[in-house]
Amino acid sequence: MVAGQGHKQLVDGQIQASERPIYTLSGHSLVGDKRTTPIRGDLADISLAGKLFAPHYAVPMLRTGIAPVTEIYAEAHATSMPVSALMHGEEFAVLDVAGDWAWGYCLHDNYLGYVRFAELGDNFDATHIVCAAATLLVAAPSAKARVLARYPMGAQLLCGSPSECGNYLACENGFVPRAHLSEIGSVAASPADLAEQLIGTPYSWGGRSGDAIDCSGLVQLVFGLKGILAPRDADMQQADFGADLPKDAELQRGDLVFFPGHVGIMADAENIIHANGSAMAVSVEPLADAAARFAEHDEAILARKRVAF
Numbered sequence: 001m002v003a004g005q006g007h008k009q010l011v012d013g014q015i016q017a018s019e020r021p022i023y024t025l026s027g028h029s030l031v032g033d034k035r036t037t038p039i040r041g042d043l044a045d046i047s048l049a050g051k052l053f054a055p056h057y058a059v060p061m062l063r064t065g066i067a068p069v070t071e072i073y074a075e076a077h078a079t080s081m082p083v084s085a086l087m088h089g090e091e092f093a094v095l096d097v098a099g100d101w102a103w104g105y106c107l108h109d110n111y112l113g114y115v116r117f118a119e120l121g122d123n124f125d126a127t128h129i130v131c132a133a134a135t136l137l138v139a140a141p142s143a144k145a146r147v148l149a150r151y152p153m154g155a156q157l158l159c160g161s162p163s164e165c166g167n168y169l170a171c172e173n174g175f176v177p178r179a180h181l182s183e184i185g186s187v188a189a190s191p192a193d194l195a196e197q198l199i200g201t202p203y204s205w206g207g208r209s210g211d212a213i214d215c216s217g218l219v220q221l222v223f224g225l226k227g228i229l230a231p232r233d234a235d236m237q238q239a240d241f242g243a244d245l246p247k248d249a250e251l252q253r254g255d256l257v258f259f260p261g262h263v264g265i266m267a268d269a270e271n272i273i274h275a276n277g278s279a280m281a282v283s284v285e286p287l288a289d290a291a292a293r294f295a296e297h298d299e300a301i302l303a304r305k306r307v308a309f
Helices: 190-195 215-225 236-241 289-291
Strands: 008-011 014-017 043-045 060-067 069-073 082-087 091-098 100-104 112-116 128-130 134-137 145-152 168-171 174-177 181-183 255-259 264-265 273-275 281-286 304-308
Touching: 014 128, 043 091, 043 289, 082 112, 190 215, 190 264, 190 273, 215 236, 215 264, 236 255, 236 304, 255 289, 273 289, 273 304, 281 289
Parallel strands: none
Antiparallel strands: 008 014, 060 091, 069 082, 069 112, 091 100, 100 112, 128 181, 134 145, 134 174, 168 174, 255 264, 255 304, 264 273, 273 281
């Protein structure tokens, strides 16, 4: 903050300079990636105080997704473009609440957006994660029990002891089949295995669950189940996720291939699993066929990367 020359005012019919200085702000004003820098025109996260200017700063209020999936929007209305999704059990840092909407960011990837505040609740320590394409919460530990809710792959649940309910775990005031769950941090399947379970899942911009998913959401979801946190969007993943492979390196199962605005996971050396707008679903096809759709670009394949796990 620096002082200016002061302003002029009318005194006894003559214009005189005021002795009170005018202050203007100087210093940091460069905003990073707008998708993950928690600042907007009127408000910023308190962590940015002294780094970026905002009229007001807020201490985030931590909440947790309590719906099976909570959509995250670019703007505070349901007709806005969805940009991501918050899974049940994932944390969301709320910076502002106005009407039915909360503005803030997901803790796992710092991605910003608006969510319905009613779909957020108190924090809880989830113990298990859905590792099947989806599972059902039922009213009793029986295949004949009434269905209470459906949770897609990626949903995190607080569950009780497996010995009490046979093939079920007590979760969320109901019961979930044990075969559909893994303890968080102990998912046995590989990212490519998990992606194959989602073949046929509808493509949806901003989706990142076993119900609806986009290309980068698929990558973030299946690596996240293995405890490997990936950025949200394909360009972010290309820049900051995994190790680059030479162009002549033989691709392996689980490798990532990046196209202009798109990403997929190799099923083997020649075939790719990806959520794509051509099939409008998660599908597997020859890498050469996927690359052919980007023939109008200078380079169809921008990068090949490998993620250790």
